[in-house]
Amino acid sequence: MTPTVKLNNNYDFPVIGLGTYNAGKEGEVEQVVKDAIDVGYRHIDGAMVYENEKEVGAAINAKIAEGVIKREDIFVTSKLWNTYHKPELVQQGLRKTLADLGLKYLDLYLMHWPFAFKEGEVLMPKDENGQLIPSDVDYVDTWKEMEECVKSGLTKSIGLSNFNSEQIQRVLDIATIKPVVNQVECHPYLNQSKLIAFCKERGIVITAYCPLGSPNSIARADFPAPLKDPTLQEIAKKHGKSVAQIILRYLIQHGTVPIPKSSNKRRLQENIGVFNFELSEQEVASIDALNRNARICVFAEYHKLYPFNVEF
Ligand SMILES: NC(=O)c1ccc[n+]([C@@H]2O[C@H](COP(=O)([O-])OP(=O)(O)OC[C@H]3O[C@@H](n4cnc5c(N)ncnc54)[C@H](OP(=O)(O)O)[C@@H]3O)[C@@H](O)[C@H]2O)c1
Numbered sequence: 077m078t079p080t081v082k083l084n085n086n087y088d089f090p091v092i093g094l095g096t097y098n099a100g101k102e103g104e105v106e107q108v109v110k111d112a113i114d115v116g117y118r119h120i121d122g123a124m125v126y127e128n129e130k131e132v133g134a135a136i137n138a139k140i141a142e143g144v145i146k147r148e149d150i151f152v153t154s155k156l157w158n159t160y161h162k163p164e165l166v167q168q169g170l171r172k173t174l175a176d177l178g179l180k181y182l183d184l185y186l187m188h189w190p191f192a193f194k195e196g197e198v199l200m201p202k203d204e205n206g207q208l209i210p211s212d213v214d215y216v217d218t219w220k221e222m223e224e225c226v227k228s229g230l231t232k233s234i235g236l237s238n239f240n241s242e243q244i245q246r247v248l249d250i251a252t253i254k255p256v257v258n259q260v261e262c263h264p265y266l267n268q269s270k271l272i273a274f275c276k277e278r279g280i281v282i283t284a285y286c287p288l289g290s291p292n293s294i295a296r297a298d299f300p301a302p303l304k305d306p307t308l309q310e311i312a313k314k315h316g317k318s319v320a321q322i323i324l325r326y327l328i329q330h331g332t333v334p335i336p337k338s339s340n341k342r343r344l345q346e347n348i349g350v351f352n353f354e355l356s357e358q359e360v361a362s363i364d365a366l367n368r369n370a371r372i373c374v375f376a377e378y379h380k381l382y383p384f385n386v387e388f
Contacts, residue, residue, distance in 0.1 A: 078118050079351065081333065083256040084279035087183065087233055090151055091328050092348055093119030095285065095337030097126050098293050104339065109135030111341045113145060116348055121259075121283070121335040123155035123188055124173050125199055133177030152177070153184040153283075155237060156222070157199060161192035161213040166221035170230050182231040185222065186259055189238045190215045191381035210379050215243065216250050223253045235259070237283075238373075240383040241274045248278060259283035262332055264302045264323060264363050265370040270388040272331055284327045286372050287334035288320055295372045307366060311359050318346055325350045326363045 080088035094112045099105045105128045109120065113135065122132050136152065139145050154177070160169030170185055194201040194209040201209045222234045235257035236244060244258060258275055262268045262284035272282050289295055289302040302308060303319050312319045320336070324347060327334040336347045355363070376382060 078116065078348065081281060083233060083281060084254055085233055085256055087256070088151075089184075089257070089281060089333060090119035091333050092324065092350070093117065093121045093151070093153070093283070093333065093335040094344070095335040096120065096122045096128060096132055097337060099126075099128060099132075099337055100339045102128075102131075105131035106135045106138075108339045108344075110139060112344050113139045113150070115341065115345045117344070118145070118149060119151040119153070119333075119335070121153045121285075122177075124157045124160075124169065124176075125155070125188065127199075129154065129173055129176035130178075133179060137178050147179070151183045152179060153186060154182055155186045155188035156218070158189050158191060158193040159195050159199060159201065159211075161187075161211065161215070161218045162195055163217050163221040165195060166218060167225060167228070167230065170225050174230065181229060184233045184235055184257060185225060185231040186235045186237040186257065187215060187218060187222065187239075189375070190236075190240075190243045190383050191376060191379040192218070193376075207378070208376050210376070212380075215239075215381065216246055219247050219251065223251070226253055233257075235280075237285075238383050240386050241271060241388055242386060243381075243383060244275070244278070244280070254278075255280055257281050257283050257333075259285055259335075261286045261371060261373045262327060262334075263287050263289050264305065264308065264326065264366045265289065265300060265368050266372075267330065267364060267367040268332075268388070269364070269367070274388065276331065282332045284332040284334040287327055287336050288323055290372050293337070299372055300368075300370060302366075305366060307362055311355070311363070315353055317353065320347060321350050322355070322363075325353065325355055326360065329355055329360055
């Protein structure tokens with residue numbers, strides 16, 4: 077059983093989950109998610125924009141049909157895409173995700189980004205210069221409609237992703253249902269200490285995306301790879317663990333919920349094998365010292381609601 081943390085609405089949130097962005101080619105993702113459930117994952121992180129929710133859902137439903145899990149044993153997250161921010165589109169976006177997943181409800185629905193794109197069928201609408209076309213919907217109006225999704229039973233919890241502290245506060249100021257989570261990039265080179273403290277004071281849990289530095293996926297080839305860091309390698313050697321396990325254990329002790337992606341059954345197993353050891357205070361401090369605010373996931377930086385122009 078994966079340990080859990082309590083969300084501010086009293087639901088239990090497994091402290092490690094499976095990331096599903098780039099989880100495989102079409103036709104491979106279902107097996108990855110089945111393998112993950114078989115080796116013990118009980119928290120799956122998805123999104124409409126990953127364009128694989130049919131396969132993710134097929135795997136979950138197959139494992140329910142096999143009797144390996146019940147629906148209530150698995151925590152399923154998805155995300156509202158940027159082209160669905162207009163209040164009248166929010167439930168439509170969630171209903172499409174639920175139909176693709178073949179599920180009646182989500183455990184957690186996140187607003188994927190604070191900014192919106194031009195509404196329509198195309199997920200990445202671009203102008204003639206290849207620039208993504210913004211829409212000026214305010215995320216607080218989107219949030220009010222996300223609250224309706226909880227009231228109508230389509231999702232148990234709602235939350236944010238890629239929101240900075242000022243944007244979170246604006247949502248809290250109008251919310252009647254508080255966000256339970258803010259999902260942001262977090263790894264030893266961007267450890268988000270200030271945002272974690274800010275969110276903790278307000279009862280919001282940080283989910284850590286790109287926890288391993290997203291090698292061979294989102295990270296550019298020249299991005300400093302935490303998996304190759306000498307300090308982490310030394311700590312790994314001392315514990316007889318892999319560097320990935322040290323990073324994931326660090327992120328959990330740091331108070332976050334990492335969602336590593338792997339399409340390999342051995343590495344899936346490795347990544348949840350982090351509950352039989354502990355890092356010392358000194359080791360945590362030496363990993364804290366590796367922080368260099370190195371961000372991998374930057375996107376639509378020209379948008380007026382781009383979140384990463386403030387300190388945290
Ligand atoms: N909210 C957002 O805007 C946002 C943005 C980015 C990501 N996310 C979420 O966060 C999840 C994780 O982020 P990510 O997939 O970009 O990056 P990540 O989990 O940091 O890294 C994934 C990469 O690491 C490799 N890997 C996994 N376990 C390993 C291990 N034990 N040893 C060595 N390499 C290992 C994987 O390769 P193999 O598959 O070959 O093992 C894959 O190439 C995503 O899948 C998605 O669900 C959310």
